[in-house]
Amino acid sequence: MLLTLTVKDFVIVDSINLEFAPGFTVLTGETGAGKSIMLDALSLLLGDRAEGSLVREGAEKAEITAEFDTRLRPEIGAWLADNALTGDDDLVLVRRLIDKSGRSRSFINGQAATLGQLKQLGEFLVDIHGQHAHQSLVKPETQRGLLDAYAGSQSLAQETHQAWQDWQAARKARSEADRLSRESEVERERLTWQINELTELRLLPDEWTALNQSHSRLANAAELMQTAQFAVESLSEMEGNCLTMLSQVQSRIGKLAGVDPRLADTLALLDSVDAELREVVYSLRDYASDIDEDPSQLAEVEGRIDTLMSMARKYRVQPQELPAKLEDWQQQLAALEASTDGEALALAEAASLSRYRTLAEGLSGKRRQAASELSSRITEEMQRLAMGGARFAIELAALAEPGAHGLESIEYLVAANAGTSLRPLAKVASGGELSRISLAMQVVISQVASVPTLIFDEVDVGIGGRVAEVIGHLLRQLGKRYQVLCITHLPQVASCGQQHWLVSKQEQQGKVRSRIQPLPHEERVLEIARMLGGAELTQTTREHAAEMLATNDA
DSSP states (O other), X not given: OEEEEEEEEETTEEEEEEEOOSSEEEEEOOTXXXXXXXHHHHHHHTTOOOOGGGBOTTOSEEEEEEEEEOTTOHHHHHHHHHTTOOOSTTEEEEEEEEETTSOEEXXXXXXXXXXXXXXXXXXXXXXXXXTTGGGXXXXXXXXXXXXXXXXXXXXXHHHHHHHHHHHHHHHHHHHHHHHHHHHSHHHHHHHHHHHXXXXXXXXXXXXXXXXXXXXXHHHTHHHHHHHHHHHHIIIIISTTOHHHHHHHHHHHHHHHXXXXXXXXXXXXXHHHHHHHHHHHHHHHHHHHHHOOOOHHHHHHHHHHHHHHHHHHHHXXXXXXXXXXXXXXXXXXXXXXXXXXXXXXXXXXXXXXXXXXXXXXXXXXXHHHHHHHHHHHHHHHHHHHTTOTTOEEEEEEEEEEEEETTEEEEEEEEEEOSTXXXXXXXXXXXXXXXXXXXXXXXXXXXXXXXXXXXXXXXXXXXXXXXXXXXXXXXXXXXXXXXXXXEEEOOOHHHHTTOSEEEEEEEEEETTEEEEEEEEOOHHHHHHHHHHHHHOSSOOHHHHHHHHHHHHHHHO
């Protein structure tokens, strides 16, 4: 339930702070006083688009804040928790700032929030019925949406629509595959032949690098062996070799190390050099023994190199890139075969269609049940709105092809007078009748709504007399279950309110300001008398106004 609404520097409002009560509250005022400003501010707070023109002239920014009691909607707490926007228990505070450039910032429970989050939260909190709702009532999408809202099948309708889109995508994929299957046979044959050709080479990872290293070693085997042998001889075998001379040096310095201890470190270094030189000799001997000066092996390696180079030139890549090229072709062929796997795609299409039909049939069942009940209830309300003998019905006609929104078309039918046949709403109802039918629908649908606050913005336009009185009583009755706010110009409706606010405008220092104030009983009498008789109040209109209030409060 809406508890408070604070509006600052918004349009022609400098500052208002409103406290709301349960039940049925009416807002009245002269034309142009700004009766809809509160509604506009609340709509903006709950996600409507912001514009810089909404900031009051001379102000830097507009600010709108509202507090809601959420005890009747425990799912709001879960939503706030999921979005990390929790605040005080059973309360939610929403705030929005708009500057002159049109930029806005939004907050839920003091934490920054997105416009999408404001809209989602608003769907839990407030349901607004605009004064022009009846104008869209003849549109198929509106009729379908209202029926699904009453049936409680909006989520199922969305799932059905998504399933239809998935089915269409699968259908398109299968059709495209059929086309590609015919057109891409040559491409598949080319890829298959190329893959086979490279596969026969039995390419190994990093083979090109290994081949070049092997070729270099085999081509220089004689020189490598000669160099290794020369090094071994120089270090350990020929006369005057390094190891022999090093041994002599070690011996002489070793004798003198006892004379001068400073030579100990040098002797230790010589010992280390001796050990390392011997390791070098052992390593070179092993190396030389492993060198195989084999012309046939060299020829084999050169042949392999020529084969790879020839294949690389053929496909215009470097030899080392051949394994990657083979993998790329294999992936292309796999993708091509998957995209043209008609059997698999046909199965996917059938599965998508099956899921769609399951959802759509469930949706149809809910719609049929809701259509029957809603038709009866709206027909009943129409009798109360001076449409005696009129009938309302919702026709569900099976579609020749499954549709994006289900298996049937939905059309609202009406017989405006007793004894006449049902015909499409758009072809039968006048503007006044449409307005009354729309109100009847809003009242019926609202009775099953879970949103705690309902706002009606001059939905009684074009209605007067006894029908206006009925509307007032309907809204007051609705106020027993919900918090109901109604902007009205009809005294019959206003007199049914449990709370009454007056919207007025005043001129201060050459600027117009809008004011909203609650009316005590005596001032309510004067306001309703004004609504009955215009600017000049007579004793008769005052007495009539007082009587209307007394009757409704009895």
